[in-house]
Amino acid sequence: MSERESNHTLETILSHRSVRRYKKQPIPESVMEMVLHAATRASTTGNMQLYSIIVNQDEEMKKMIAPAHFNQPAVTSAAAVLTFCADFRRFNQWCRCRDAEPGYDNLQSFMWAVVDAVAATQNACLAAESLGLGICYMGTVTYNAHELIKIYGLPEGVVPVTCITMGYPAEEPPLADRLPMEGIVHQEMYHDYDRERIDSVYAERETSAETLRLLKENDLPNLARIFTERRYKAEDNVAFSRLFMKVLEEQGFMNF
């Protein structure tokens, strides 16, 4: 990379690693405020800001939500847990208070709110990392959205979609590997993946020391089967999909 294409923002972006163990050190209020402020500067659909951010720093509250995140250490050791919700509640209430009839109980509206929430989340992550914090996304937030709705008391129009844990790092994990750029980027049109291209895109990952270690540990013949048979199993995905669809119905995004 030439000097012209290097700067602190890029350095922050390029040096991201998920941190799952944190020091017992609280986050100063001014730092948390900056992280939250950064979140709200992300692009948002029609400037509607269709998200809310629930901040948990209280030990009792963190214990309450931990089971919904399968008690992962990233949650239990975090100084703060931020849950970003797709939120049409505030906007709908505003409309109702102004004699305007909201028509946002549908899938498009949910998608706008999801995109808003995730863009805000990613801003929060980069702001946090630029200030010396470590972060980790918790995919469990959509698995157990129904549990979090109960704990937080989320009304109609509100669905948790991302969750990040945050704290001063107590570990220094290496940079994660990524697929080669040509496996991700499509010039002008979509170029489909045949066997030859798949072999090429996954070659480096499949022969890494980490993969060889995982294969031994899991007693499976290849990395793909670690995903399908251990990490993200069809039966779990189906069960959690049904729960999440029920959440979308109950929170009022499936009326169309």
Added chain:
Amino acid sequence: MSERESNHTLETILSHRSVRRYKKQPIPESVMEMVLHAATRASTTGNMQLYSIIVNQDEEMKKMIAPAHFNQPAVTSAAAVLTFCADFRRFNQWCRCRDAEPGYDNLQSFMWAVVDAVAATQNACLAAESLGLGICYMGTVTYNAHELIKIYGLPEGVVPVTCITMGYPAEEPPLADRLPMEGIVHQEMYHDYDRERIDSVYAERETSAETLRLLKENDLPNLARIFTERRYKAEDNVAFSRLFMKVLEEQGFMNF
């Protein structure tokens, strides 16, 4: 903000504005490469990288996709249009090539891919902005996903979820206003919005010069009704929701 809580990354984040008019100036290849590379460093569910990025810089291709974005100037004047797709195709093909049975044709899997795609998009935006480019999100991408699927030839497992236009700015829009932080952030629990809180959260926005201008222009009594009766109408939202649900079914994310 204290000096300790200021840095180039935060400056990039805090100075974002959506740029909708661009100079006729191409993006150097090294800059585009850095933007795309930055995108791939975002957090991703289980390091599966469940997204693809389609890059349009060719004038003919930009003309082809413009109608799907209602021919907005942000698209027609952009040096590049990047469409981020939730993509399980590559991962599924990998599984099939490795004798692993993918179980990712469901809503949870779609959500992972959406979060992955949006986090990558936001990284691309900030990288671009740090390198002097302007960007704008195009919400039209989910309205007309069915059209983009045809144009790009997207196979099963692939759904466009975000689109950003990009180029050197030919305008300097002011920073957009945002709701006050206490309207967005919830400490520990969700605090619902009653009329008093709604009045307080929306007070500044409702009395801004920009709002007063819009009310006159639209001949409507309040800002909320500009949203419900002009910008985001129930009948459009319902129609586009039905189209997008069909997309999710046809692209294979509704089998659960």
